[in-house]
Amino acid sequence: MDDFIDGLSEVACDVLVIGGGTAGPMAALKAKQKNPALNVVLLEKANVKRSGAISMGMDGLNNAVVPGYATPEQYTKEITIANDGIVDQAPVFKYASRCYDIIQELDRFGIRFQRNANGDYDLKKVHHLGTYVLPMPNGETVKKALYRQLKRERILISNRFMATRLLTAKDGRIAGAVAVNTRTSEFLVLRAKAVILCMGAAGRLGLPHSGYLFGTYENPTNSGDGYAMAYHAGAALANLECYQINPLIKDYNGPACAYVAGPFGAYTANSEGKRFIESDYWSGQMMQEFYNELQSGKGPVFLKLNHLHPDTVGEIADILHRVERPSRGRFHTARGTDYRETMIEMHISEIGFCSGHSASGVFVDEYARTTVPGLYAAGDMASVPHNYMLGAFTNGAVAGEHAAEAAQETDLPDYDPDVVRFERTRVLAPTRREDGIPPNQLEYKVRRLVNDYLQPPKVTSRMRIGQQRLAEARQDLETALVARNPHELMRSLEVSSILDCADMAAHASLYRTESRWGLYHNRIDHPEKDDENWCCHALLRKVDGRMISEKRAIQPYIVPIETEERTAYERLRVSNQA
Amino acid sequence: MPLALSPTAIPVIVDEAKCIADKGCTVCVDVCPLDVLRISDLTGKAYMKFDECWYCMPCETDCPTGAVTVNIPYLLR
Numbered sequence A: 001m002d003d004f005i006d007g008l009s010e011v012a013c014d015v016l017v018i019g020g021g022t023a024g025p026m027a028a029l030k031a032k033q034k035n036p037a038l039n040v041v042l043l044e045k046a047n048v049k050r051s052g053a054i055s056m057g058m059d060g061l062n063n064a065v066v067p068g069y070a071t072p073e074q075y076t077k078e079i080t081i082a083n084d085g086i087v088d089q090a091p092v093f094k095y096a097s098r099c100y101d102i103i104q105e106l107d108r109f110g111i112r113f114q115r116n117a118n119g120d121y122d123l124k125k126v127h128h129l130g131t132y133v134l135p136m137p138n139g140e141t142v143k144k145a146l147y148r149q150l151k152r153e154r155i156l157i158s159n160r161f162m163a164t165r166l167l168t169a170k171d172g173r174i175a176g177a178v179a180v181n182t183r184t185s186e187f188l189v190l191r192a193k194a195v196i197l198c199m200g201a202a203g204r205l206g207l208p209h210s211g212y213l214f215g216t217y218e219n220p221t222n223s224g225d226g227y228a229m230a231y232h233a234g235a236a237l238a239n240l241e242c243y244q245i246n247p248l249i250k251d252y253n254g255p256a257c258a259y260v261a262g263p264f265g266a267y268t269a270n271s272e273g274k275r276f277i278e279s280d281y282w283s284g285q286m287m288q289e290f291y292n293e294l295q296s297g298k299g300p301v302f303l304k305l306n307h308l309h310p311d312t313v314g315e316i317a318d319i320l321h322r323v324e325r326p327s328r329g330r331f332h333t334a335r336g337t338d339y340r341e342t343m344i345e346m347h348i349s350e351i352g353f354c355s356g357h358s359a360s361g362v363f364v365d366e367y368a369r370t371t372v373p374g375l376y377a378a379g380d381m382a383s384v385p386h387n388y389m390l391g392a393f394t395n396g397a398v399a400g401e402h403a404a405e406a407a408q409e410t411d412l413p414d415y416d417p418d419v420v421r422f423e424r425t426r427v428l429a430p431t432r433r434e435d436g437i438p439p440n441q442l443e444y445k446v447r448r449l450v451n452d453y454l455q456p457p458k459v460t461s462r463m464r465i466g467q468q469r470l471a472e473a474r475q476d477l478e479t480a481l482v483a484r485n486p487h488e489l490m491r492s493l494e495v496s497s498i499l500d501c502a503d504m505a506a507h508a509s510l511y512r513t514e515s516r517w518g519l520y521h522n523r524i525d526h527p528e529k530d531d532e533n534w535c536c537h538a539l540l541r542k543v544d545g546r547m548i549s550e551k552r553a554i555q556p557y558i559v560p561i562e563t564e565e566r567t568a569y570e571r572l573r574v575s576n577q578a
Numbered sequence B: 001m002p003l004a005l006s007p008t009a010i011p012v013i014v015d016e017a018k019c020i021a022d023k024g025c026t027v028c029v030d031v032c033p034l035d036v037l038r039i040s041d042l043t044g045k046a047y048m049k050f051d052e053c054w055y056c057m058p059c060e061t062d063c064p065t066g067a068v069t070v071n072i073p074y075l076l077r
């Protein structure tokens, strides 16, 4: 382990799924179930047993559309409003209609969901308008349950392989991917008839205040490789300027977490212990109010539990310290923070791209198809907004089924061997240098530039300077980056994705000359929302080697939104405080 | 540019008396998402090789002998 091995092998499959976190395992399962004769490969940078955002499980579904509580129409409406109208409703509606089946399927896998005395699912209200949060009492078992299913269906799993680039055929169809072993740097060319990207958020874009490169909110193996690969393959990416920014525990990179504690009576408060937002559901508008309060004389912001019965606090702590980000309990203990006594100080996270929480992702339709034929995307990196874990599962399923059908009708496309040769040279360049800049330093620099120049509130001239500084960093990446072992090479490749994402963030943010989505795209020098010119998607693509952005009309709504409903998320501030 | 090493206090500790890597166990190395753990050639025990931790805890949770402790990294303590 950790020594370079010179090698290149090639495998062919029908459906290649890249990323074995949440969406990926479900995509692989569904592709195989759709047609058991297909050869389905699941490729993962880490180890599927414990990879992705759900590595330690989750405490609940944030967006379950369950009959009796909400209809697909209501959910589609809420998500459209929460996203300031910039939504193609078909994929959201498809998710909302399908997710109840997936909940029942997960239930059959052995994952339990909270039920009331009548035995019905017991949902909680956290969103501004509807009721969608479903707790998972044995949430820590999610990954195990999924893994059992993968084994049962005999999915071929390749762990510790990092995908670096996609391969396309002459006619533009997807042909496969190139991957590198993270412990030996051996190359693997995977030819495929259909490829599903499930590589999660771009979670290592901004730099956390702690200074730890890996102290991100998102699982840090999600370094934006999926975004970068889709970009280089020519796929369109949607609304990247709609960043992900989350309210977190100050210094600790986990959510505070109002979704769990809220239904028990906890809430987000200012230093006076007063509520200042109507809804703790994460939206750009909510983040703007959160930011305003942080900056005000009533800051900082806290999660308030100390008014609850001690037993209730104990129940909440039991959930929060067992799943998702279980080291949170240790963090608070070390600081001497007792939830029963003191409020929990909160802050805002670094920026990232993520559709799971926001709306920045590879552009997909209701079948999870990207704009490249044969290429699919699901989960946090696909453009279906506010999709969360159940969205990753559901749209992973949709992608798997559709890709299986597509693979059945296609012959294995040819790829250009020169592209693989070129990619090997690009990937291995940092290993050919004796000395230079190590990946951790280049990464630190790029991400500090992201914080200094691209983080909202966004300012045009500042972002332009940021672009220049990022171009200098790219020069360093291409001429001076050094990797002394396969592990450092993986980190070097991640820096390359991070830099691509930083460039995309700047480009996308400069393109949309208005403010929208609250804090996510708050442009100080274009402060107003401009529906006349910008009530549309902004799609970013690589054309002839250059980054371009263009407008794309929103599909006509299938669930109409009344004029007075449109602004519901703009009225989040508690009114007696305004 | 030549490279130098700078020291860093690491968050993940392995109790060598409990670790059974010398009997073939590699569980923590296998599950760590960031791939920062290794078995030492010198001691035959698991250790944290790279300070790139998400303090996510699969290593501690899955270790069959309870040898691993994940501490909160110093800078955010």
Ligand SMILES: Cc1cc2nc3c(=O)[nH]c(=O)nc-3n(C[C@H](O)[C@H](O)[C@H](O)COP(=O)(O)OP(=O)(O)OC[C@H]3O[C@@H](n4cnc5c(N)ncnc54)[C@H](O)[C@@H]3O)c2cc1C
Pocket: A018, A019, A020, A021, A022, A023, A024, A043, A044, A045, A046, A051, A052, A053, A054, A058, A059, A060, A061, A062, A063, A161, A162, A163, A164, A198, A199, A200, A201, A217, A218, A219, A221, A222, A223, A225, A226, A254, A255, A259, A324, A325, A356, A357, A378, A379, A380, A381, A387, A388, A389, A390, A392
């Ligand atoms: C701390 C936290 C708390 C959350 N809480 C909740 C909650 O309570 N409820 C809820 O519904 N949602 C929650 N979410 C959101 C939810 O977990 C995600 O939306 C969902 O899990 C995303 O799934 P995914 O498949 O897109 O990404 P992931 O599950 O992160 O999987 C991506 C996978 O791709 C792999 N990968 C990345 N790059 C490469 C590459 N180059 N080659 C190969 N593999 C690669 C990664 O290693 C990873 O395993 C939370 C998220 C986080 C981070």
Ligand code: SF4
Pocket: B014, B018, B019, B020, B021, B025, B026, B027, B028, B029, B045, B046, B062, B063, B064, B065, B066, B067, B068
């Ligand atoms: S899992 Fe535990 S016993 Fe096994 S190698 Fe790691 S520390 Fe040692």
Ligand code: SF4
Pocket: B012, B031, B032, B033, B034, B035, B036, B037, B052, B053, B054, B055, B056, B057, B058, B059, B060, B070
């Ligand atoms: S806490 Fe997570 S990242 Fe850190 S060593 Fe353990 S498994 Fe790896």
